[in-house]
Amino acid sequence: MKTAVEVDIAGKSLRLTNLEKVFYAQTGFTKGQMIQYYTDIAPAILPHLKSRMVTLKRYPDGSGGMFFYEKNCSANRPDWIRTAPMWSEGNQRDVNYCVIDSLPALVWAANLAAIELHTSLAKAPRNERPTAIAFDLDPGPPATILKCARVGLWLREKFEAMKLKSFPKTSGSKGLQIYVPLNTAATYDGTKEFAHALAQELEREHPEDVVSNMKKALRTNKVFIDWSQNDMHKTTVNVYSMRAREHPTVSTPVTWKEVEAALKADKPELLSFEAPAVVARVKKFGDLFEPVLSLKQKIPKVLA
Secondary structure, X not given: OOOEEEEEEOOEEEEEEOOOOEEEOOOOEEHHHHHHHHHHHHHHHHHHHOOOOEEEEEOOOOOOOOOEEEOOOOOOOOOOOEEEEEEEOOOOEEEEEEEOOOHHHHHHHHHOOEEEEEEOOEOOOOOOOEOEEEEEEEEOXXXXXXXXXXXXXXXXXXXXXXXXXXXXXXXXXXXXXXEEEOOOOOOHHHHHHHHHHHHHHHHHHOOOOEEOOOOHHHOOOOEEEEOOOOOOOXXXXXXXXEOOOOOOEEOOEOOHHHHHHHHHHOOHHHHOOEHHHHHXXXXXXXXXXXXXXXXXXXXXXXXX
């Protein structure tokens, strides 16, 4: 494979470099294969990236190397890469985020070694209006994703009692993430309050398994329900994003039946998916996360 190749993607010219470079040492998965994954998954991931401000998590030497977060979209970007501004209190200026809204833009980001794509819960320019509520379930060792599955099912029961539909996805790392689509007028104050109250309620009901406090010392063998992700200045790993782990895993939508089956079988591996398997899943099942884009729901005012 050549060190650099010039390609034309949907009429945009791109120079792709270091395609043969191994990005996942344990498996031999290369940068070229990562770019191919993002090309193959584009029909599923692009609708979830549309109009979202993206923070690129870049790994120039692959998943085991140093990394950095890039919020300000590179000044060297092609002129066809769109940006969206968000005011930064800390910097007292606008940060201009990349908006990855096309296949050429997605391949451009992948070529920058942006293994991970982290997005806001709102769409530009309505930065203050989240379109969903996110519950990030993070297991404290020795707990695994299976304990996250149990907590996720408890959350689903709460949602069902409120007549809300929810959709799980793996984080692609250690945990599970549950999204409640809104797509109606909402504020971060409202979504964060709702998520925090629900996390505290589950902690009261299951104190041996659930924690809502951010202190890491409290998380041993418990699942931290990270409600704080519901904030205008926070991002969460985007669905279908690859993760920089030992293997080329992906943040993958799953069904509640799959969550139940993994818990029943006591097999955490049933909730871990690598890039080729995710492409095959989308071909077989379509985008399991599509309702998060379109389903309209409102936050019920039932929590104290």
